[in-house]
Amino acid sequence: MLEVRDLHKAYPIRGGGRVHAVRGVSFEVPTGSTLGVVGESGCGKSTMARMLVGLETPTGGAVLVDGAPYSTGRRPDRRARRRVQMVFQDPHSSLNERFTVGATLREVLAVHKLVPKARRPDRVRELLGQVGLAASTADRYPHELSGGQRQRVGIARALAVDPRILVLDEPVSALDVSVRAEVMNLLIRLRDELALTYVFISHDLSMVRHISDRIAVMYLGRIVELGPWLAVSDRPRHPYTQALHDAVPVADPSAAQGREFDEIRGELPDPAHPPPGCPFHTRCPLVKDACARTDQVLAPVAADHGVACMVVTGQPPEETR
Numbered sequence: 001m002l003e004v005r006d007l008h009k010a011y012p013i014r015g016g017g018r019v020h021a022v023r024g025v026s027f028e029v030p031t032g033s034t035l036g037v038v039g040e041s042g043c044g045k046s047t048m049a050r051m052l053v054g055l056e057t058p059t060g061g062a063v064l065v066d067g068a069p070y071s072t073g074r075r076p077d078r079r080a081r082r083r084v085q086m087v088f089q090d091p092h093s094s095l096n097e098r099f100t101v102g103a104t105l106r107e108v109l110a111v112h113k114l115v116p117k118a119r120r121p122d123r124v125r126e127l128l129g130q131v132g133l134a135a136s137t138a139d140r141y142p143h144e145l146s147g148g149q150r151q152r153v154g155i156a157r158a159l160a161v162d163p164r165i166l167v168l169d170e171p172v173s174a175l176d177v178s179v180r181a182e183v184m185n186l187l188i189r190l191r192d193e194l195a196l197t198y199v200f201i202s203h204d205l206s207m208v209r210h211i212s213d214r215i216a217v218m219y220l221g222r223i224v225e226l227g228p229w230l231a232v233s234d235r236p237r238h239p240y241t242q243a244l245h246d247a248v249p250v251a252d253p254s255a256a257q258g259r260e261f262d263e264i265r266g267e268l269p270d271p272a273h274p275p276p277g278c279p280f281h282t283r284c285p286l287v288k289d290a291c292a293r294t295d296q297v298l299a300p301v302a303a304d305h306g307v308a309c310m311v312v313t314g315q316p317p318e319e320t321r
């Protein structure tokens with residue numbers, strides 16, 4: 001079980017002030033399940049991902065794996081860190097061009113002292129097989145591979161350390177549309193075969209809907225909606241999620257009728273100066289006076305489905321400013 005409690009990250013910026021990239025995010029991901037995370041560019045998805053895998057230290061809050069705090073320590077526990085691995089968006093920049101695929105994977109096994117040296121070539125072959133690559137791929141360099149093959153190597157590298165949890169940050173966004181489905185199917189198969197837990201990040205709601213058990217929607221560093229995948233992707237309740245949902249192109253033009261929003265109005269506010277109250281109120285079609293004065297918290301609209309919008313949930317405003 002992966003647990004995130006009130007996670008915060010602020011970056012100091014040149015000339016003073018701070019960018020509030022992640023502002024109080026909490027969720028749980030039960031073992032073997034997938035949490036999809038969606039939101040537009042700059043909402044804090046990658047910052048959160050880096051904290052989940054321990055590449056970044058939270059400004060506040062905690063990440064727990066099986067109940068044990070994990071990403072907080074000055075002395076990171078290597079065995080605990082190993083359990084959570086990341087797959088990056090760009091398979092081009094995340095692999096070392098000077099090493100063959102085999103050398104890259106053997107290096108991971110050596111650093112983590114997982115497999116005796118003599119058995120490493122066998123383990124490399126096994127890993128390549130798991131991600132659907134030929135054993136001969138071990139002798140090739142990253143530039144000799146297609147985008148899809150490179151991302152498979154990126155997945156094999158994450159799997160090399162026997163992780164329990166994979167944080168996948170836009171893992172297919174950089175790939176040709178034709179290979180996206182193949183890599184998605186591979187990820188689903190691996191999750192089910194190896195009982196892995198996923199946090200799957202994308203800016204595209206239609207991308208996460210098929211792989212996720214639950215979906216979290218982020219806006220300006222906060223989760224504004226969190227619930228079962230079908231409810232969030234097909235019948236979203238938060239005005240922001242509705243806008244994301246309606247922005248997904250549909251083949252049938254008549255289905256576009258009756259949509260509430262054509263597109264989200266206005267610009268994403270500057271994360272160095274997030275608006276007070278509801279972070280979405282500056283762009284929201286349902287905005288009320290109280291929204292700018294009221295901090296919104298996830299309130300239940302159904303079983304296991306929370307929405308941080310007092311207009312939708314009818315929560316009485318608790319004026320905080």
Ligand SMILES: Nc1ncnc2c1ncn2[C@@H]1O[C@H](COP(=O)(O)OP(=O)(O)OP(=O)(O)O)[C@@H](O)[C@H]1O
Pocket residue numbers: 011012019020021039040041042043044045046047048203271
């Ligand atoms: N190292 C950093 N220093 C300063 N600001 C940063 C740093 N990393 C991220 N930010 C800022 O934090 C905010 C969130 O960035 P983040 O990369 O987490 O967004 P994202 O949701 O992953 O976006 P995208 O969809 O474009 O990948 C942005 O305003 C970004 O400029």
Ligand SMILES: [Mg+2]
Pocket residue numbers: 045046047169
């Ligand atoms: Mg990102």
